[in-house]
Amino acid sequence: MEFSSKLLENAVYEMSQLPGIGKRTALRLVLHLLKRPEAQTQNLSKALSKLREEVNFCTSCHNISDAELCEICASPKRDATTICVVEDIRDVMAIENTSQYRGLYHVLGGKISPMEGMGPQDLNIAPLIEKVKAGGVDELIFALSSTMEGDTTNFYIYKQLEGVGIKTSTIARGISVGDELEYADEVTLGRSILNRVPFETSIKAN
Amino acid sequence: MEFSSKLLENAVYEMSQLPGIGKRTALRLVLHLLKRPEAQTQNLSKALSKLREEVNFCTSCHNISDAELCEICASPKRDATTICVVEDIRDVMAIENTSQYRGLYHVLGGKISPMEGMGPQDLNIAPLIEKVKAGGVDELIFALSSTMEGDTTNFYIYKQLEGVGIKTSTIARGISVGDELEYADEVTLGRSILNRVPFETSIKAN
Structure with missing residues (x-):
C-alpha cells in the first residue's frame, strides 16, 4: 500500500x-x-x-480496578470463602452479568500454554496459592475455558493445592438453555448426561 | 456491560x-x-x-498530503490534461496500484447523497469545476462507484460543465478478469456486451 x-x-x-x-x-x-x-x-x-x-490491578484478585482493592473484593456483601478462578477480566464481567455468583474472583491473566510460551510463572497463579494457603477460603471454582490449555491450568493449580484440604469444583458443562439436543456436539451431550442434576434443583434454578 | x-x-x-x-x-x-x-x-x-x-490536503486534488501539493500533482511526469474524479483517497491508492494511469486525480470526499445529507456544496465539486474552466484539462474520467449516488454525482458534474467542451468518460464496467460468466450479475454482463472492446485492444492490455 x-x-x-x-x-x-x-x-x-x-x-x-x-x-x-x-x-x-x-x-x-x-x-x-x-x-x-x-x-x-x-x-x-x-x-x-x-x-x-x-491502569491498576486489584492487589487481591488482579481484576482491573481504579482503587487498590476492586469493588468486588472490597464489598462486605460478597462471600470471601469462595473464589472463582478465571482467565480474563471479560470472564468476570460475564459471570457478574448473570447475578448468580456472590463469591470473589481470581484473574489468572491467561492459561498455561507452552505453544504461546505461557508458563505458570507468567500467570497470577502463585498469589492464588498463597491466598488459599493463608486460609479463609473454602472452595475454588475453576471457570477456565474447556480446552487443553484450560484443563492443564486447572490441573496445575489443583496439584499445587494437594494436602491443603480445600473443595474444588468446575463450572457445569452441558447443553445451553434453549438449545436443541439434536444439534449438540457429542462430548457436551455426553457430559450433560453424566453430570445430570436432580430435577428439583433444575426447577429451583428457573 | x-x-x-x-x-x-x-x-x-x-x-x-x-x-x-x-x-x-x-x-x-x-x-x-x-x-x-x-x-x-x-x-x-x-x-x-x-x-x-x-493533516493537510493537497490544494489542487484534495488528496491527503504532507506538502501543499501532493506528490502526484507536483510530479512533472504526470499528464495534467487528464483528471480522474474519485470519491475517496482509497480510490486514488487503488488506481495508483494498477500503474495504468498517468494523469492527475480529483478527490471529491464523498458522493451526492440526500439520504445522508450530502449535497454538492459538501463535496470538493466547485474547485473541480473552477480548475476545468481555467483550461488545460482535456478529459475528465469519472471513477465513482456505480450506485445511484455515484451516477447522480457524475451527472451533476457533467451538467455543470455543459458548454465547456471537455471530453468526459467513465471507467469501464464489465466482468472481472478471471471471473466465470455464469456467476456474473445480469446488469454487469449486459453492460460488458454493450461496451465490448476491439479484440486487438484487449490483446494489448494483457
Whole structure:
C-alpha cells in the first residue's frame, strides 16, 4: 500500500497493530476519524494513553480496578470463602452479568500454554496459592475455558493445592438453555448426561 | 456491560465509536493493548492525535498530503490534461496500484447523497469545476462507484460543465478478469456486451 502522506501511513500502521485489524480496515478507521470532529480523535487518543499509564490491578484478585482493592473484593456483601478462578477480566464481567455468583474472583491473566510460551510463572497463579494457603477460603471454582490449555491450568493449580484440604469444583458443562439436543456436539451431550442434576434443583434454578 | 474501572470504561467507549467496532470488540482491543508494552499504546495514541492535528490536503486534488501539493500533482511526469474524479483517497491508492494511469486525480470526499445529507456544496465539486474552466484539462474520467449516488454525482458534474467542451468518460464496467460468466450479475454482463472492446485492444492490455 502506497501512502500519499507519512502521517497517514504512520497512523494506519499503528492501528493495524491491533488484533484482527488489517491494513485496509486500519485505513478505513483512520479516514473515518479524519471526517469526524477533531475532539473524537483526541478523546480516543487520550483515553487509551491515560488507561495505559494509570491502569491498576486489584492487589487481591488482579481484576482491573481504579482503587487498590476492586469493588468486588472490597464489598462486605460478597462471600470471601469462595473464589472463582478465571482467565480474563471479560470472564468476570460475564459471570457478574448473570447475578448468580456472590463469591470473589481470581484473574489468572491467561492459561498455561507452552505453544504461546505461557508458563505458570507468567500467570497470577502463585498469589492464588498463597491466598488459599493463608486460609479463609473454602472452595475454588475453576471457570477456565474447556480446552487443553484450560484443563492443564486447572490441573496445575489443583496439584499445587494437594494436602491443603480445600473443595474444588468446575463450572457445569452441558447443553445451553434453549438449545436443541439434536444439534449438540457429542462430548457436551455426553457430559450433560453424566453430570445430570436432580430435577428439583433444575426447577429451583428457573 | 459493567466495568470494574472508569478508565477502562472510557477507553472502551471511545474505541467503540469507530465504525464496525462494537463494545465487545472494543474491550478486546483495549485489553490487548494492556497486555502489550506501553510504547505500543503511546505510539498509536500519538500517531492518531498527530495526524488529526497536522493533516493537510493537497490544494489542487484534495488528496491527503504532507506538502501543499501532493506528490502526484507536483510530479512533472504526470499528464495534467487528464483528471480522474474519485470519491475517496482509497480510490486514488487503488488506481495508483494498477500503474495504468498517468494523469492527475480529483478527490471529491464523498458522493451526492440526500439520504445522508450530502449535497454538492459538501463535496470538493466547485474547485473541480473552477480548475476545468481555467483550461488545460482535456478529459475528465469519472471513477465513482456505480450506485445511484455515484451516477447522480457524475451527472451533476457533467451538467455543470455543459458548454465547456471537455471530453468526459467513465471507467469501464464489465466482468472481472478471471471471473466465470455464469456467476456474473445480469446488469454487469449486459453492460460488458454493450461496451465490448476491439479484440486487438484487449490483446494489448494483457
